[in-house]
Amino acid sequence: MKHNIQVARILAAAAVLGLGLLIAAQASASTVSADTIAERLKPSGELCLQGMDCGGVVEAVAAGPQSAEDVYNGLCMSCHDTGAAGAPKRGDKDAWAPRLEQGMATLYDHSINGIRGMPAKGGNPKLSDEEVQSAVDYIVEASR
Template identity: 55%
Template sequence: MIKSLKIWLTLAAVAVTSTSALAVSDKKRAEIEERIKPVGEVCLQGDSTCGVVMAASSGPRSGEDVYNTACLACHSTGAGGAPILGDAAAWADRIAKGVDALYDSGINGLAGTGMIAKGGCMNCSDEEVHAAVDFMLGASQ
């Protein structure tokens, strides 16, 4: 009788322990899922529950935005001999090469100079670099 009671108690204890162990692991699992969930979630156009972030980054950035982010460091200071925004004299010879050559320099850089491909903005699209070149030329004639 005593032996069977002992066994019963042991089983009851195991049952209680494993139940709470399960509860903890469910909680842990929820925490882990929260930690490893994707950083970005797909947000469809027109979905107002997540549209704010996407709206800000949807579509190409303007030439001025790209300039301010990726080009200004050199092209506002003349670092490394960069033609300065608004300096018509510094730009005149370059403009004479034709805008396609300047787009090409913007996208691929100019070998052997400080003008690196896309000004180092590797997430800028070609279109955005074109816009930045247009912005710089428009302000420098």
């Protein structure tokens, strides 16, 4: 009888040990899978930093210089399509002829710094000189 109890205790201890090992194994297995997930996420995190394939960042990267057409349509057209404030209309060759005679350097200068009814940078100081100049080119190309 005493012998049987000891066998039972050993079995119980083995069962507890086995369960413990099983839990430990599962715990380490889930740790591994968490690491694996982190590892798998890492490359896309790096891609985001490089601005390649990640919504928000792509937007930030895309917000580089505006194209001439975007600058024109977003601002300049409000006066240069309508002739508001006496602005020479885009495409109006007669209106632009005397202005073109001043030379491009002067047109750039007047667009960036303003002249009479023409506000500096069309009224948006956030535009770079290059953006304004490309918009001037865009107007002039249609007005020669």
